[in-house]
Amino acid sequence: MSPTRKKVIITQSNYIPWKGYFDSIALVDEFILYDDVQYTRRDWRNRNLIKTYQGLQWLTIPVEVKGKYFQKIKETKISDKNWADDHLKAIKLNYAKAQHFKEVFPFLENIYQKAKNFVYLSEINYLFLSEICKYLDIHTPMKFSYEYPYQSEDRNLRLIEICQLANATDYYSGPAAQSYLDITLFEKHNIKVHWLDYSGYKEYAQLHPPFEHKVSIIDLLLNEGKNSKQFLKYTTK
Incomplete structure (x- = not known):
């Protein structure tokens, strides 16, 4: 009998990421959020794109970065408590005519209300990832890399060590x-x-044509609802 194989991904958490991110979660046996690495500005950690009448628009969570050049993602705090209401308004304005708006908007609104209770970006990202995975029937376990007591400082050896601690045999990467x-x-x-x-x-x-693949998953959810799984590769059809 061949040994059991285990597939993992180790990557930073993103805010309401695109469908490909959720597909990667569905593909593996364990999804590891690599949030004890340095926070990078103007990246996908705290923002993502939606479609609007005027084109693509960023939904950005304001975070504390001034003077914190080496802070980790898990240490990054929210700087404006009104961000959730602002994002909900933008979603409502631009997706009110989406086919599944009446079904999906209350679902999203509930997550945003929960998100108001969190101080750290990493916690908010995890909340959205876990809730949207439930909606898509993706049941892959998600952990944070700091749950594994790795010691290496080398970029490659650190990933290898986390894989070993997670008993992974196969590592998937972008x-x-x-x-x-x-x-x-x-x-x-x-x-x-x-x-x-x-x-x-x-x-x-x-x-809002033309079609754009690399926008937030919420675009797919609001337009397709529970049919969204049909437009991913690795979810249960």
Whole structure:
């Protein structure tokens, strides 16, 4: 009998990320949020895109960054408590005519109300990820990397150590990591590296043409509701 294999992804948490992010969660056996690394500005950690009548618009969670150049994602705090209401207003304004607005907006509104109770960006991202996964019937366990007592400071060895602590045999990563990931080193530690493929997504009934794939998952949810799973690759059809 061949040994049991375990697939993992180790990546930073994002705010209401695009559908490909949720597909990657559905693909693996454990999804590890890598939030004890440095927070990067103007990135997907605290913002994402929605469709509007005027084109694409950022929904951004304001965070404390002044003088905090080396803070970790898990240490990053929210700087304006009104952000949730502002985002809800923008969603309502631009998606009121979406086919599944009446069903999905209350679901999103409930998450935003819960999010108001959190101080840290990482907690908010986890909340949205976990609640939207439930909606999509994605049941992959999610953990934070700091739950594993790794010690290495080297970029590749740290990932390898987390994989080992998680008993992972297969590590999945986005194509951007090809520039720094040492595949040979992973293989020496009996971990097989796989690259995620974000091509081949079907279009759905999106508002405000032209069609745009790389917008927040909430765009798909508001337009397709429970049918959203049909437009992902790795969810149960």
